[in-house]
Amino acid sequence: MTATPLPEHPDFLWRTPEPRSSYDVVIVGAGGHGLATAYYLARNHGITNVAVLEKGWLAGGNMARNTTIIRSNYLWDESAAIYEHALGLWERLPEELDYDFLFSQRGVLNLAHTLQDVREGVRRVGANRLNGVDAQWLEPDEVAKVCPILNVSPRTRYPVLGATFQPRAGIAKHDHVAWALARRADEMGVDLIQGCEVTGFLKDGDRVVGVETSRGRILAGRVGLAAAGHSSVLAERAGVRLPVQSHPLQALVSELHEPVHPTVVMSNHVHVYVSQAHKGELVMGAGVDAYNGYGQRGSFHVIERQMAAAVELFPVFARAHVLRTWGGIVDVTPDASPIIGTTPVENLYVNCGWGTGGFKATPAAGWTFAHTIATGEPHPLNAPFALERFTTGALIDEHGAAAVAH
């Protein structure tokens, strides 16, 4: 039996060019970060002779797999500055890109279940306010007003003792974000090249001058890596060692439900976080698998535990069915903060180590990485996130505010 072939999917939003033999800038990885970098290289710096090379399909990596939570309530000044810059950009990007990517500022609750959680939460609210980040401490009855389906009874195993609340936090539709950035970058002349894997680097002494790809050699004035879970295997080919470890991180969705969940709820202690997508799925995540992995799948017991926690916190979810689970590969640094900056190889720049939390940073990662590539110098916002901090010891320890165990 022969089936009629389906028509080719049209490329509405961007061209599908053949790679040229040379570019001013080559970005490796067309996830949100690579696309945002290309967009801001063109918009902020007028650099448009740019290619974004993607081994798979555009934004098919972690950009397509994340749980889309956006917030800026990190602890340290350096993190507050960069994540808050991102949140400010998120607030104006839909209009600027003329694309509704369903950015919904429905707020985020980070729950406290122990006295130590309470103290850490109250401290973080104070730190956030000093940094101009909107944050409130809520007692259990106030938490229940924000999210009525949340079980704040003192009789659960880990009762909700309070929560931090950031009202400007929220979610956005990740695919649409990528397409919106891709369309504008393409319009400004950036070549988005899918199915093009970078397999090595062309070097002239200690300087990178291009990349080897599955579609031939491409010369480049500067090369920026934005390859998320694969950043260390890639950088190694350029002779650069990165302090990152790749771990599987899973997420899952339920079948569709009426709108029941008005905000985003995260819990560090019982290890689950939940929001409700625009269509109606409950979107849930948990911590990374403990071991290193590149298999894009994770351990079942992680799902089992996050479901147990979700059902205790949200008894109304007890009959919800899981529709789909999947995994992505995230690159984790020793201080749970990203690395954005120069490398020991001249003209090679790296943006990596965002671990479980880089979607929220997409516009700021692109903004600062584009600046670094365009000028050869870090932007004030990414200067503290340089590779050198692992030698100087000026770490930015955000394990507490990362809100997901890693």
Place this chain on the structure above:
Amino acid sequence: MLLISCPWCGPRDETEYHYGGQAHVPYPGNPADLTDEEWAAYVFYRDNPKGPFAERWMHGTGCRRWFNVLRDTVSYEVLAAYRLDEPRPELPGRADVHQPAEPAGGNR
């Protein structure tokens, strides 16, 4: 879920174990002589190979002993489990094995 064979207790589910990162990372021989770069390399930098990886696991809900596992980070196949006083096993027929930067011997 991984099925890991403790050298003392035999095969058990992953949930019985605790992960300890890369194996065969010896403590510096002359710590006082290390530069900042060498300390950074020892404290913060570990291999992150795509393929076979020698790593440490501890049998937390069993004998509570540490041991080493050779595991493929792409297929998640557990290729070997061995005691700390044993060398990293050779894997016949696997040319892709990523050898650790430091020769095995520290076994910590």
